[in-house]
Amino acid sequence: MLDIRLLREQPDVVKATLAKAGVEASAVDAVLVFDEKRRGVLAEVERLKALRNTVSKEISTLKDADVRNTKIAEMRVVGDQISTLDKQVAELEAAQQAALLDLRNLPHESVPVGADEEGNVVLQTIGTPRQFDFAPRPHWELGESLDIIDFERGVKVSGSRFYILKGKGARLQRALIQWLLDLHGNQGYHEVYTPFVVKEQCxxxxxxxxxxxxxxxxxxxxxxxxxxxxxxxxxNLHRDEILDATQLPINYCAYTPCFRREKMSAGRDVRGIKRGHQFDKVEMYKFVHPDTSYAELEKLRQDAEESCRLLGIPYRTKVLCTGDMGFASTKTYDIELWAPGQDEWLEVSSCSNVESFQARSTNIRFRPEPTAKPEFVHTLNGSGLGIPRTMIAIMENYQNADGSITVPEVLRSYMGGLEVIK
RNA sequence: GGAGAGAUGGCGGAGUGGUCGAUCGCGCUCGUCUUGAAAACGAGAGAACUAACGUUCCGAGGGUUCGAAUCCCUCUCUCUCCUCCA
Structure with a gap:
């Protein structure tokens, strides 16, 4: 979430910045109205509490029963007032919080302004798409003819948008995960294995x-x-923690399956393994000093790009415009692999700086100096490649005329030396 | 699933209705001493909101009371033993 103080102190800046992402100024005002009311009531209730505290201490020393009883009666009334006002404060706070949670993060000044994905800017395209002397086939055809992807049985077991990987297909996925974790480990990311289910609070x-x-x-x-x-x-690993500044940046990588209902994408990308309800992903994550977060974003992007480069598949990097960026992000790069069979660029990684947006709602801080007050860290996240789409790109780029698939060099040692899936 | 115990500051651990935001120990920071270090001695230090006064925070939420870390209720989590299990 955003810093309420920033809204209070520079509402016009916040409004102008959010406007670039299509957010109405009234959304900011809604927060501020609740905030102002809340602070008014809070001042009053705190004054009453101060009074009660003082008098309560006094009561403990009073010997005269009459005076004592009078004071107690007075404080009983004050106590009632306090509980009424406390309830008001809680209600106003909840309303303010809800309105604040509704606000997206502020796009960074370097982000191009745009309404939707049309406004995204391609920064670079690396590698030359391979020239085929036959018509490249889409991965779903290759997968079925090689019997390494079984769509029908996936549907039988779990419904639409589920599939079964078989044999070399399952092994290719496992190889990718392992290779990526090893690669990121060498890039300085500490591997963690986490639960795949979390509490609502997370x-x-x-x-x-x-x-x-x-x-x-x-x-x-x-x-x-x-x-x-x-x-x-x-x-959430470091929720409610004050991190040691000398440990920053903290870099993690983690493999997990990812579960998404894809309600919003009904009817889109229904063929193949591009968009399933369950997919595997290796993720990179950074907890960093605020001063370094944009430099870290560049490193994160390069680390993700390196895996594309090592796979030997053409890729391109885009910076997302204000209208297409994620809710929590201030700046996002998307990395896309070329998929000749489907004739499209596939988003396999999204690298974002979210600054203190998540750190504030998870209360993750650090001390700039040993005795200084804690400040929120900045966090960044980037896919160390979404696995199914990477598989698609591998299958379609490395396919041969006979329908077999050459295993990329870097993955062979993870597949028992296998050179061709046929 | 059954039985019991517990949850307090970075850690350990006191505190059962009124200067308790909290004794004490360890750890930490600074200083004295020392060539340097250790030891010893001295000093300091929790968090949130606030311009400040001040308010709040002893697992979470509610209640009793003039006043709650302390009493009552609910919940969550942890530990021990048993049961079960990859």
Missing amino acids: MWGARQLPKFRDNLYHDAEEDLWLVPTAEVPVT
């Missing part, structure tokens, strides 16, 4: 709730939520 902290409720799977009985990305448990 979803709020990572700002999945309240906005993305419709996209999440939820176990009502245990009040646990299936993670839509490793970003959720990893963000």
Whole structure:
């Protein structure tokens, strides 16, 4: 969430910045109105509490029973007033909080302004798409003919948007996960294995709730939520902690499956494994000093790009415009792999700086100096590649005329030396 | 799933109705001493909101009371033993 003080002190700046992402100024005013009312009532109730505290201490020393009883009666009235006002404060605070949680993060000044994905800017395109001397096939055809992806049985077992990986296909996925974790480990990310279900509080902290409720799977009985990305448990690793400044930046990488209901994408990308309800992903995550977060964003992006480069597949990097960026992000790079069979660029990584947006709602801080007051850290997240889309790109770029698939060099040692899936 | 115990500051651990935001120990920071370090000695230090006064925070939420870390209720979590299990 945003800093309420920033809204109070520079409302015009906040409004102007949010306007670039299509947010109405009234959304900011709503927060401020509640805030002002709340602070008014708070001042009054605190004055009464101060009075009660003083008189209560006095009462303990009073010997005269009459005076004592008079004071007690007075304080009983004060106590009633306090509880009434306390309730008002709580209500106003909840309303203010709800309005504040509704505000997205402020786009960074370097982000291009735009209404939707049309406004995104391609920064670079690396590698040359391979020239085929045959018509490249889409991965779903290759997967079925090689019998490494089984769509029908996936649907039989779990419904639409589920599939079964078989044999070399399952192994290719496992190889990718392992290779990526090793690669990120060498890049300085500390590997963690987290639960795949989390408490509701974690979803709020990572700002999945309240906005993305419709996209999440939820176990009502245990009040646990299936993670839509490793970003959720990893963000919450350090919830309510004051981190040691000398340890920053803290870099993590984590493999998890990701579960998404995809309600918003009904009918989109229904073929193949591009958009399933369950997919695997390796995620990179950084807790950093605020001064360094934009430099860290560049490193994060380069680390993600390196995996694309090592796979030997053409990729391009885009900076997302204000209208297409995620809710929590101040600046986002998308990295896309070329998929010749589907004839499209596939988003395999999204690298974002969220500054203190998540740190504030999860209360993750550090001390700039040993005796200084704690400040919020900045956090960044980036996919160390979404696995199914990377698989698509591998299958379609490395396919051969006979329908076999050459295993990229870097993955062979993870597949027992296998060179071709046929 | 059954039985019991517990949750207090970075850690350990006191505190059962009124200067308790909290004794004490360890750890930490600074200083004295020392060539340097250790030891010893001295000093300091929780968090949130607030311009400030002040208010709030002893797992969470509610209640009793003039006043709650302390009494009552609910919940969550942790530990021990048993049961079960990959």
